[in-house]
Amino acid sequence: MHIDFHGVFPYLVSPVDAQGRVMDEVLARLCEDLIAKGVHGLTPLGSTGEFAYLTHEQKRRIVQVVVEATKGRVPVVAGVAAATTSEALRQTREWEGLGADGILAVLEAYFPLDDDSIHGYFAAIAGATGLPVTLYTNPNFQRADLSLPVIEKLSHIPNIRYLKDASVNTGRLLSIMDRVGGRMEIFAASAHIPAAVMLIGGKGWMAGPACVAPRASVELYELCRKGAWDDAMALQRRLWRLNQAFAKYSLAACIKSGLLSQGYAVGDPLPPQKPLDSKAYAEVAAIVAAFD
Secondary structure, eight states: OOOOOOEEEEEOOOOOOOTBBBOOHHHHHHHHHHHHTTTSSSTTTTGGGGGOOHHHHHHHHEEEEEEHHHHTTSOOOEEESSSSSSHHHHHHEEEHEEEEESEEEEEEOOSOOOHHHHHHHHHHHHHTOOOOOEEEOTTTTSOOOOOOHHHHHHHTTTTEEEEEEOOOOOHHHHHHHHHHHHSEEEEEOHHHHSHHHTTTTTTEEEEGGTTOOHHHHHHHHHHHHHHHHHHHHHHHHHHHHHHEEEEEEEEHHHHHHHHHHHOOOOOOOOOTTTOOOHHHHHHHHHHHHOOO
């Protein structure tokens, strides 16, 4: 089992055909190619993976395909997302049973929840598994976000070891680091400037753009680790065009378009989402072509 998560974890897309079947071969090929290009881990069922639009059976198959394709070469941190604690626990236990190396925990909330309820949800996930748990906070999309006091309290649970933050607020990351006192490591999202997060002590990033620019993303990580900040920032400025496109367009539509332009038949985003129009597709394809 992988016990230390660090580096670049692409948020994988979920290739699903018009009949609702997971396209196993496309997903397995993407995993194989990303590993060959040096990524440090894979994250199925993240935001780019359209977890909110998938059935349980589709989610299960996606985790199974990714674990089997990876063959233990890099850690697989699988997304768990639900509106009920019972469903989150079901997913957690199933993904562990399928061979995932870690859990990325997301809370889907329709009604507002107080801090005690939010803490209870994530604590229950951690209690249901022996795997390392990564908390995912994304206030742009989550109705119930993790507050600093809740994050600090959760950091005392031994297997809650990481947090992936998509708040766009780098100052918040420093506040989190101060609160958790080294008990929890921080991963950036595409909303942050990865090099800046590495500078203040981040462990890497989990993000969709790494799917379409894996080599450049890994190179950026290695430059940051070596402290080659001038070279890192030169590469970061180039890569930031990808992050800007990711923010401009629908997450899955953007990355699926980029992958389509690279020859991966990943299909369209799941309805009611729409694929990019021809102009947007051309814009994304041009940006992606500058990298891998």
